[in-house]
Amino acid sequence: MEFRTLRVFVEVVRQGGFSQAAKVIFSTQSTVSKAVKQLEDELGVPLLDRIGHRSVMTAAGEVVYRRGIKLLAERDDLLAELDEVRGLKRGVLRLGLPPVGSSTLFAPVFARFRQRYPGVEIRLLEHGSSQLEAILRAGDIDFAGLLAPMSEEFDWQVVRSEPLVALLPIDHPFASRPRLSIEELREMPFIIFERGFTLNRMVLDRSREAGFEPVIAAQSSQIDFMIELVAAGIGVTFLPRMIAAQRQHPMVRAVELTAPGMVWRMSMAWRRGAYLSGAARAWLDLLGEVHGGDAGQM
Template sequence: MEFRPLRAFVEVARLGGFSAAAKAVFSTQSTMSKAVKQLEEELGIPLLNRTGHRPVLTAAGEVVYRRGIKLLADREDLIAELDDIRGMKRGVLRLGLASVGSGTVFAQLFALYRQRYPGIEIQLVEQGSAQLETSLRAGAIDLAGALLPSSSDFDAEVVRREAVVAILPERHPLSTRSSLSFADLKDTPFILFDSDFAMHKMVIEACRRSAFEPTIAACSSQADFMVDLVGAGLGAAFLPLMVAQRTEHSAVRSIPLNEPNCEWVMAMIWRRDAHLMPAARAWLDLVRDCRAGASDPDASSGAQG
């Protein structure tokens, strides 16, 4: 089996369509379609049902997708190990970052990395934590900056911990409180990050522990827009403290959450069985060096799984 048609099929299945998959691999829709057709002919069975607006995996397609992800990831590991043996002079760091808070957490790390390793090309993607985990499993990226907890499939290195604050309209009845719980806000509509963001799940699970389902007024991937919606009186939002401090709005108030098991924890994660390329190992070493030198009381903690 050739890997190029398999890669095309996995990307189509992962991204839900030929057009999105073509963009992801810098190809054309027709090329992706031909590659998937080639794989189907080679295997002698349809992998996609193309009758609707979006291709849907057949039963055989589910099997090939699940197995294909591992085959492609193993191939990347093989190439990485061979590159190690050859003594690679230049390298590539394929890094995925969460859309929330990454600028504050990683900007200085990027600058230091470039100073130390000017020959390394950095390929960066920004996604929600759930999408980043999918990309890691598929071998599309080497490391991801995502929120904990993550799947047991991954090892993790904590980068930063932040309290979560509630963002309320200035005239909200609870806006003068010194702290709040989710139960205090059960009658207030919530403005949440999109469902593929770890913070969306965090808030929903915290509300369920308090025995209520929140009313969701809106979801977004943009913290600034969420704060604007709060300022317009649409409801309450929830942000890590460092993001809230960088998002100014005269018509809102930030109030600490007095809520157990509700902490924003950014970590670097990677596949537990992966062979990390030198560029990725160098990034992890830099993360550990910077964390060990920080004033964070958790600075001396090691990798967590």
């Protein structure tokens, strides 16, 4: 089995079609289709069921996709380790960072890394933690900024722990309180992040544990927009205390939450047992250097 055809098949599934995969791997749709057909012929089973313009994985395709992701990740680890053995002077660091908190926690590390290791190329992806977890699992990035605790598939180093606060309109009766419980917010509409943000799951899980399903007034990936909605009286939103302090608004007040487990613990994660290149190890060292007071490997 050729890794080339396997990688093409994995990309077709990941991108949801032949034309989208062709764009990602800088090839033609015809070449992509031929590569998948070659893999099917080699394995002796159909991997995709082509229904009109859609392609759905067969049972065999699901097995090949699941195993293929792991094989390709192991191959990348092998090549990276061989490059280190050959004394590679230039390298690549693949980072996945979440929108929430990265400007404060990771931008200083990023800048110092570029100054210290100018020959290393940094490839950056920005997504919510849930999406980054899937991308890290597939081996497409070396590190991801994720909220701890997380899957046993990963090792991680804690970067910063912050309690969550509720952001309320200044004229709300609870805005003058020093703290409140999430149960007391059951009658208020929630303004939350879009799907793919682990912070959402924390808020919704705690609400359900408290016995209610919150009404969602809005979902967004823009913190400033969410705060403006709070100021307009649309509902309540939730942020790490550090982020809320940086985005103070005259018509909004941040109130501490007493709910247990409402702690935003940002960590840098990597696949357990994965080979860490020299660039990757340098990034971890620098992370501990900049955030030494907060970091602690799990």
